[in-house]
Structure formats: structure tokens, C-alpha cells
Amino acid sequence: MVQQTSTLYLSREALQNNLKFIRKVVGKRPQISLVVKGNAYGHGIETYIPLAEELGMRHFSVFSDYEAKQVQACSTKNSKIMIMGMVDNKNMSWVIRNEIEFFVSDLDRLQHAIKTARRMKKKAKIHLEVETGMNRTGLDPKDFEEVVQLLQKNKSVLDVVGLCTHFAGAESISNYYRIHRQIKKFKKLEILFAEHGITPPVKHAACSAASVSYPQTRMDLVRIGIIQYGFWPSDETFISYINDRKNKKNPLTPILSWESKIMSVKDVPAGEFVGYGDSFLANEPMRIAVVPVGYTNGYSRILSNDSSILVHGKRVGVIGAVNMNLLIIDVSQIPEVRKGDKVVLVGQQGEHTISFASFRKQKDALNYELLARLPENIPRKIIDYV
Numbered sequence: 250m251v252q253q254t255s256t257l258y259l260s261r262e263a264l265q266n267n268l269k270f271i272r273k274v275v276g277k278r279p280q281i282s283l284v285v286k287g288n289a290y291g292h293g294i295e296t297y298i299p300l301a302e303e304l305g306m307r308h309f310s311v312f313s314d315y316e317a318k319q320v321q322a323c324s325t326k327n328s329k330i331m332i333m334g335m336v337d338n339k340n341m342s343w344v345i346r347n348e349i350e351f352f353v354s355d356l357d358r359l360q361h362a363i364k365t366a367r368r369m370k371k372k373a374k375i376h377l378e379v380e381t382g383m384n385r386t387g388l389d390p391k392d393f394e395e396v397v398q399l400l401q402k403n404k405s406v407l408d409v410v411g412l413c414t415h416f417a418g419a420e421s422i423s424n425y426y427r428i429h430r431q432i433k434k435f436k437k438l439e440i441l442f443a444e445h446g447i448t449p450p451v452k453h454a455a456c457s458a459a460s461v462s463y464p465q466t467r468m469d470l471v472r473i474g475i476i477q478y479g480f481w482p483s484d485e486t487f488i489s490y491i492n493d494r495k496n497k498k499n500p501l502t503p504i505l506s507w508e509s510k511i512m513s514v515k516d517v518p519a520g521e522f523v524g525y526g527d528s529f530l531a532n533e534p535m536r537i538a539v540v541p542v543g544y545t546n547g548y549s550r551i552l553s554n555d556s557s558i559l560v561h562g563k564r565v566g567v568i569g570a571v572n573m574n575l576l577i578i579d580v581s582q583i584p585e586v587r588k589g590d591k592v593v594l595v596g597q598q599g600e601h602t603i604s605f606a607s608f609r610k611q612k613d614a615l616n617y618e619l620l621a622r623l624p625e626n627i628p629r630k631i632i633d634y635v
């Protein structure tokens with residue numbers, strides 16, 4: 250059996266902890282939809298969905314019809330699936346046939362949904378996404394009358410499940426007034442639709458950040474992304490949560506850890522450069538080890554000479570340029586290191602911990618981006634504990 254050069258581990262205990270925290274924050278009323286776009290934020294849809302279902306989750310949000318097919322293929326509990334983004338017209342029949350719910354954010358999609366549903370003689374389950382101020386996707390106010398007419402004339406083929414919008418940066422206090430304008434606009438549109446006899450049973454707008462910082466946005470359903478995986482949308486969101494609490498401990502636990510093995514060990518004389526180019530010079534005799542993980546595996550090249558991993562419970566530096574398929578570490582202070590020894594790129598070993606958040610702090614990247622970069626071909630395995 251051919252093995253990959255590293256493995257990602259998903260902690261059942263960590264996910265269970267995060268889900269309990271989410272329910273505590275949002276309360277009993279709203280349904281929780283776990284956002285699993287971007288290969289479940291790098292955690293692996295095929296592994297993550299059955300794990301989340303095992304812990305009681307039954308609603309998942311994706312970006313596209315492609316991701317909806319992925320979730321459906323690995324779901325074991327007939328969970329609901331909601332597409333928040335792309336539905337290719339040629340795949341509309343599959344979406345309707347499988348009773349996948351999807352956002353309608355423009356006239357073309359609404360018209361095609363009606364046309365396809367009529368041909369199939371089966372209702373399309375739609376969520377009306379309205380434009381409230383993010384100016385990305387959402388039904389344009391100028392099309393309101395035509396949208397209402399289409400909805401009223403085609404009740405036999407449309408099941409208007411939800412009314413929704415998306416906030417433009419609820420994770421930052423700098424967007425506070427913009428978010429509140431969006432909330433007011435959403436409420437006005439809700440009333441306007443109701444005046445025309447359109448009253449979707451599910452109203453939703455809250456992402457992870459809004460669910461924590463703007464309680465009034467939780468409504469009937471919350472779309473929970475990054476916090477289910479154990480990360481805060483921003484430091485501001487975390488501070489907002491703990492600000493008035495005596496317990497300042499982070500209640501979230503990252504689910505993911507990342508491990509590999511040492512590929513080779515060798516000695517380098519003083520005065521020699523290590524790896525490509527001249528970015529690292531050995532000022533004294535060194536012992537180095539090669540780890541078969543590089544930027545093709547999601548370990549960014551910008552972490553060259555500016556990151557660390559764990560070996561034998563000790564933190565060691567990554568030296569030289571991170572290559573496509575490998576990186577080099579300084580193990581001069583660990584003479585017992587041998588080929589085949591386990592290394593931890595993300596996670597805990599001994600008294601030390603390395604997190605994706607530490608990568609973010611070093612290079613001002615987003616947790617979202619770092620996680621989503623993890624390739625699908627790295628094996629994901631479930632473990633019971635953190």
C-alpha cells in the first residue's frame with residue numbers, strides 16, 4: 250500500500266467540544282448548519298461529514314453543486330444540504346431531483362429553477378438571498394417586483410424555504426455600522442416580502458462572527474463556519490466574547506493536527522549553505538533532518554526560515570527554503586533523532602504546541618486561507634482525543 254508523506258488527524262473530542270460551545274452561544278432556537286465549503290475548510294469532506302453526523306449534526310452548507318454531491322456521497326444520515334453559491338444551470342435538475350436546497354441570488358437562477366422544476370414536475374427548494382449592502386451576491390432591489398411576480402405565479406414548482414443575506418465583515422468592529430445597516434435592510438425586505446404573501450419559514454444571516462457578536466442575527470438558522478473547526482474568525486471576535494466573562498480561557502479547540510516522519514538525517518559543516526540558494530548559512534557544524542512536506546502539501550514557502558515543528562517533544566526551526574516536496578529542520582540539539590521519527594507540524598507533542606494560528610500570526614494570513622490550502626490527497630484520520 251502506497252502511503253502519503255504526512256497525515257492529518259481530526260479529533261472527535263475537539264469537534265464535540267466546539268459543537269457544545271456553539272449550541273451554548275446560539276441558544277436552543279436556531280438550527281445549526283455547518284459550513285463545509287473548501288473541503289470542510291481543509292479538514293476533508295469525506296472524513297468530516299460522517300464524524301459531524303455521528304455527533305448529531307444534520308444540516309450542511311456548501312458553496313457549489315459539486316460540493317453538494319461530495320457531501321451527499323459521504324452522508325450516512327440523509328442530512329440536509331444547502332448550496333450558498335454556484336449552481337451550474339446544467340446541474341439544476343440534479344439539485345432539484347435530490348431535494349438540495351439552494352440560494353437564489355439573481356433573476357437568471359430563479360427563472361432557470363422555475364423552468365427546470367416545471368419540466369421535472371418537482372418543486373425546487375430555494376432560499377431567497379437578498380442584497381443588503383455587501384454588494385457581492387443577492388437579489389437586486391430593482392428586480393424586486395419581477396421576483397415577486399415570478400414567485401407568486403410559480404408556487405406549484407417553488408418551495409421558498411428561506412430568506413437570507415450575508416454580512417460584510419461581522420468579524421471586525423470597523424464594520425459595526427455597516428452590519429447594523431444590513432440588519433435593518435434585511436428586516437425591511439422581510440416585511441416587504443410578507444406584504445406580498447411571501448413568508449419563508451427560515452430566516453438566516455449569521456455566520457460564525459455574527460452568531461457570536463450580533464445576537465439579533467441568529468434568527469431561525471445560523472451558518473457556522475470557522476468556529477466549528479476550533480478557530481475564531483478574528484481576534485476581535487474572541488475579545489468580544491470573553492470581554493464580560495470572568496473565565497478568559499479560549500473555549501474552542503482546534504480539531505486538526507498534522508504529522509509526518511523524518512526522511513533523512515545528515516551533518517553539515519560550518520560555512521556551508523543549506524538548501525536552495527543562500528538563505529541559510531551554517532555558522533557552526535550542524536545536524537539537519539529532512540521532512541517530506543513542502544508547499545505542494547500546503548506548507549507555504551513563505552514560512553522558510555520563519556517557522557518551527559516539533560520533534561521528540563522539542564521545538565526546532567525550519568531552515569532554508571521550503572521546497573515543493575520537503576523542508577529542512579535544525580536538529581543539532583537532539584542527537585538522538587533518527588530517520589523515521591515522528592514530527593508534528595501542527596498539534597501537540599510534549600509540552601509544546603504549534604497551531605495554524607501561529608502561522609497566521611507570523612505572516613498575517615487568514616486561518617481560512619491556510620486551512621483551505623491543505624490538499625485533498627493528504628489522508629485524514631479520526632482520533633478520539635485532542
